Every structure is written in C-alpha cells, then in structure tokens.
Amino acid sequence: MKPSTLRKTSRIGIIETLAILAVSLGYLPFGYARIHAKLIVYGLVPVFVYSIAMVYLASAKPGHDRVIFPWLLATYPFILVTPFVSLLGSFTILMYYYGATLIFASIPFFLGYLTKKGSLRISLGLLGLSMLQTGVILIASIVTYGSSLKPPEIGTAVLLAFPVTAIYAISVHAVPKTFRSEPEKLSTIILSAVLILATIAYTVGYYRYAIMLYAVSFFAYPISIRLYKIREWERSIKAKKDTPGKPGNLYFIYSHYFVWLFTILTPITTYMYLEGSIKDIYTLIHVLTIGFIGMHIYIHAPMMVPVVINVKTKRRYTILPPLFLTLAVILWPFSGALSYILVALSLCRLFDIILGYVPEKLYTLFQVK
Numbered sequence: 001m002k003p004s005t006l007r008k009t010s011r012i013g014i015i016e017t018l019a020i021l022a023v024s025l026g027y028l029p030f031g032y033a034r035i036h037a038k039l040i041v042y043g044l045v046p047v048f049v050y051s052i053a054m055v056y057l058a059s060a061k062p063g064h065d066r067v068i069f070p071w072l073l074a075t076y077p078f079i080l081v082t083p084f085v086s087l088l089g090s091f092t093i094l095m096y097y098y099g100a101t102l103i104f105a106s107i108p109f110f111l112g113y114l115t116k117k118g119s120l121r122i123s124l125g126l127l128g129l130s131m132l133q134t135g136v137i138l139i140a141s142i143v144t145y146g147s148s149l150k151p152p153e154i155g156t157a158v159l160l161a162f163p164v165t166a167i168y169a170i171s172v173h174a175v176p177k178t179f180r181s182e183p184e185k186l187s188t189i190i191l192s193a194v195l196i197l198a199t200i201a202y203t204v205g206y207y208r209y210a211i212m213l214y215a216v217s218f219f220a221y222p223i224s225i226r227l228y229k230i231r232e233w234e235r236s237i238k239a240k241k242d243t244p245g246k247p248g249n250l251y252f253i254y255s256h257y258f259v260w261l262f263t264i265l266t267p268i269t270t271y272m273y274l275e276g277s278i279k280d281i282y283t284l285i286h287v288l289t290i291g292f293i294g295m296h297i298y299i300h301a302p303m304m305v306p307v308v309i310n311v312k313t314k315r316r317y318t319i320l321p322p323l324f325l326t327l328a329v330i331l332w333p334f335s336g337a338l339s340y341i342l343v344a345l346s347l348c349r350l351f352d353i354i355l356g357y358v359p360e361k362l363y364t365l366f367q368v369k
Helices: 003-030 033-059 065-086 091-115 118-143 151-178 185-203 207-224 227-239 246-275 281-309 320-331 336-355 360-365
Strands: none
Touching: 003 033, 003 065, 003 281, 003 336, 033 065, 033 091, 033 118, 033 151, 033 281, 065 091, 091 118, 091 151, 118 151, 118 185, 151 185, 151 207, 151 246, 151 281, 185 207, 207 227, 207 246, 227 246, 246 281, 246 320, 281 320, 281 336, 320 336
C-alpha cells in the first residue's frame, strides 16, 4: 500500500470535517448548544485529527509499513463513525466506543516511533500518546468517575488530551524543522512527563490535579519548539528576496505570535476556572477550541489541506483569519453572537487563502507579503 492511497482516503475525513463544522455551527443560532458541543468534541476533533495524523504518519515513511498502513486504513471507518455514535444519546456507549477506538488507533503511531529518529520520532511518539491517553481518559470517565463528572468537564479533559497533545506532536517536529533546528530536549522530556502524569492523575480520580497538570504542559510547549526564537525567524525570512514561499512563511510566523498569546492565556484561564474566578466552564472550552486549537488549525490548514484534498492553493495569505479568531475568543464571554460572527468571518478568509474568491481590493488591503 502506498502513502498516496492513505492520502486519497483521508479526503473522506476532510469532507466530513467540513460537513460537521457546517452542521454544528448551523445548530447554534437555533439554541442547540449541546448538539454543537457533541459534534465538535466527539465529531470534528477525532475525524480531523486522525485524518491529518494518518497522512502525517504515511508521509514519514515508517518501517513496518506493511503492518502500519493497513492498520491505519482499518481503523479509519471506526473514526469516521464517531460523530454518529455521539448523537445516539448514550454517553456511556460513546465513551467506551471512542476510548477503545483511540487506544487501538494509537498502536501504528508507536510502531512508527520505533522506526524513526530525531524530532520525527518524538513527534510520532507524542501522536501515539495523544490517542492512547485520550482513550484511557474516556474509559476512566465512566469506570473511575461514574456520574460524578459532567459532560463539559469530561470534554475539557478530552480536548487537552487529544487535539492539544496532537498539536504538540506535530509542532515539535514541524516548527523547528521549518527553521532548520531541533526541539529543545529537556523541555520536550518535561512536556511528555507532565502529560503522562496528568493522565495517571485523571485515571485514579484526581480530576482537578489532572487538568492542572495538562495546563502546566502549556509552559513547556513553546520552549520545546523553540518559539522564543520567533523574532529571529521573522527577521531571517524578511531578509530574503521575494520568493513564492515567503508569504506562507510570514503567515506561519505572524500566526505563531497569536499562539504565544493562547499558550499564556489557556493555562491562566484553566487556573481561574479551577480556582473559581471563572464560573462558566464553556469560557475555558472556547479558549481551548477557538483559541489554542483553532489557531493551530488555521496555521497548518492552508498548507496541509490542499495537499490532502489535491487542490492547488491560491496562497492568498492574510493576517485576518487568526486576528478574527482571536477577537472571537476575547468577545465570547461577553457576546456569543458577535463571537459567532467573527468565527464565521475568520473561516471565510481562511478558505480564501486556498480558494481565492475574495475581491482583489479587499484581499490586497490585508495581504501578507
């Protein structure tokens, strides 16, 4: 089996992700917030993350590909069905199904980890860990906690364990390599250890400590990917002559300034929620989903999605998508409607980077070049 086969297959997940996003956002104005939340956490997240991770692992050309590639393909239908399982109504069935699926899905990534070296090895190991720890957390949510945790509390843990850790996994390789560097070793070890300790704490019943430990991982993350060098990277890119890749690199840099913001804001919001200063857990959830997770999707989508779905990108880079997304997070506690509009606007401009449908005058006004 060729990597291209997995890439073509993953298009199903990308199309499904866009459909889930449209449906979940479409439900919100009519007051169906619970369906929206379920579709995002247990629909969009597993389908999108696994679709990208599957292509990522295939592109890494791991050893044992005769085992790994069929394993990825066999697991994919179970991932694609997860959104429908989330809507069946039984939260217990969803936890067991989703948990078991992710534990099974983690194995080929650990096999890939055994065959690679350097930052790619770390990246694949963290991807496997993101799935394994989330599977354990989902099952522990029923076995350990019973009905003592509310669905939003479980959802917060799932977001921290799966998409956030998957972001760590991709970035620990992609960000330093983009600038011909390697991840910082000690902070990467600390990051991995904190994630494992958080999962253990959750499994044995220490929910608050587990969430706090996941929050601590945000402090190790920017150091591990050497994000403190962002100004140096920006200067080196601007010093180069105009090339086709320069706008994309600058978009990558500028968007990571917003990553710095959410890397600081997310653990602060987590602490304030656990300490009681923030009463609404959905404030924390939206900082995670719209902010930290959304920002990373916006960074990588213009580069990865066209490759997956085989569409030639227009490369119309603009700073508006991450800016609108940031404003949506800030305004959400005060006006859900205005935040909703800003998310919609950010998505429109994100798709324009790839498809190029915004009028030229409006595009060039905010062009990254």
